[in-house]
Amino acid sequence: KQEVTQIPAALSVPEGENLVLNCSFTDSAIYNLQWFRQDPGKGLTSLLLIQSSQREQTSGRLNASLDKSSGRSTLYIAASQPGDSATYLCAVRPSSSASKIIFGSGTRLSIRP
Amino acid sequence: DGGITQSPKYLFRKEGQNVTLSCEQNLNHDAMYWYRQDPGQGLRLIYYSQIVNDFQKGDIAEGYSVSREKKESFPLTVTSAQKNPTAFYLCASNERGTYGGDGYTFGSGTRLTVV
Numbered sequence: 670k671q672e673v674t675q676i677p678a679a680l681s682v683p684e685g686e687n688l689v690l691n692c693s694f695t696d697s698a699i700y701n702l703q704w705f706r707q708d709p710g711k712g713l714t715s716l717l718l719i720q721s722s723q724r725e726q727t728s729g730r731l732n733a734s735l736d737k738s739s740g741r742s743t744l745y746i747a748a749s750q751p752g753d754s755a756t757y758l759c760a761v762r763p764s765s766s767a768s769k770i771i772f773g774s775g776t777r778l779s780i781r782p
Numbered sequence: 783d784g785g786i787t788q789s790p791k792y793l794f795r796k797e798g799q800n801v802t803l804s805c806e807q808n809l810n811h812d813a814m815y816w817y818r819q820d821p822g823q824g825l826r827l828i829y830y831s832q833i834v835n836d837f838q839k840g841d842i843a844e845g846y847s848v849s850r851e852k853k854e855s856f857p858l859t860v861t862s863a864q865k866n867p868t869a870f871y872l873c874a875s876n877e878r879g880t881y882g883g884d885g886y887t888f889g890s891g892t893r894l895t896v897v
Contacts, residue, residue, distance in 0.1 A: 701885065703885045703886060705888070710870075710891075710893070711890060711891065712788075712872055712888045712889050712890040712891045713872065713874075713886075713888040714888070715885055715886070715887065715888075718884075718885035758824075758825075760886070769827055769830070769840070770886060772824050772825045773824070774822075774823075774824045775824065
């Protein structure tokens with residue numbers, strides 16, 4: 670059974686730092702992996718989608734990598750800003766049951782001014 | 783702009799009452815999903831539909847019901863049988879459901895509180 674883990678559960682860094690959020694999954698048979706951002710009381714905003722054949726995706730200050738063989742993905746945020754404070758969730762779409770994605774529990778990120 | 787609209791944003795339910803949460807999408811996506819989010823528990827799948835007039839139970843379907851009469855609409859009814867309905871409900875969609883590798887789009891959520 671696929672499991673998705675995000676460690677740490679919470680992270681606080683000063684403004685301007687580069688940081689990495691981690692996501693690990695137990696089964697490498699996936700269609701894709703998607704990173705989301707969730708602000709308090711709001712829905713999920715898609716940040717990056719990486720297909721299983723890709724190694725990374727970039728959008729602005731965000732870069733997501735995927736290593737299927739080791740079951741890991743990282744979300745790199747460059748030059749962090751207070752507006753980056755939110756919960757970041759990764760979700761894996763297993764190829765064995767493609768209709769249902771599996772979410773990690775998220776990392777709550779706080780950027781200190 | 784294309785997207786998913788959930789309404790209402792806040793909903794209050796009395797004990798023993800059924801309530802319906804609305805989810806509408808104009809993305810022309812085939813598949814739609816309902817998730818429940820509780821503090822510290824992450825997202826759990828309630829129901830999903832990959833085509834009009836067809837839907838499947840997710841991991842926590844008890845006490846909920848859905849319909850999919852139109853491609854763009856997937857309303858969720860929280861029945862009186864749901865013992866602990868207070869939660870944040872999220873609707874999502876994706877283009878091809880089981881087929882293909884497209885990502886998910888989420889609505890802004892409905893917060894349901896039992897009073």
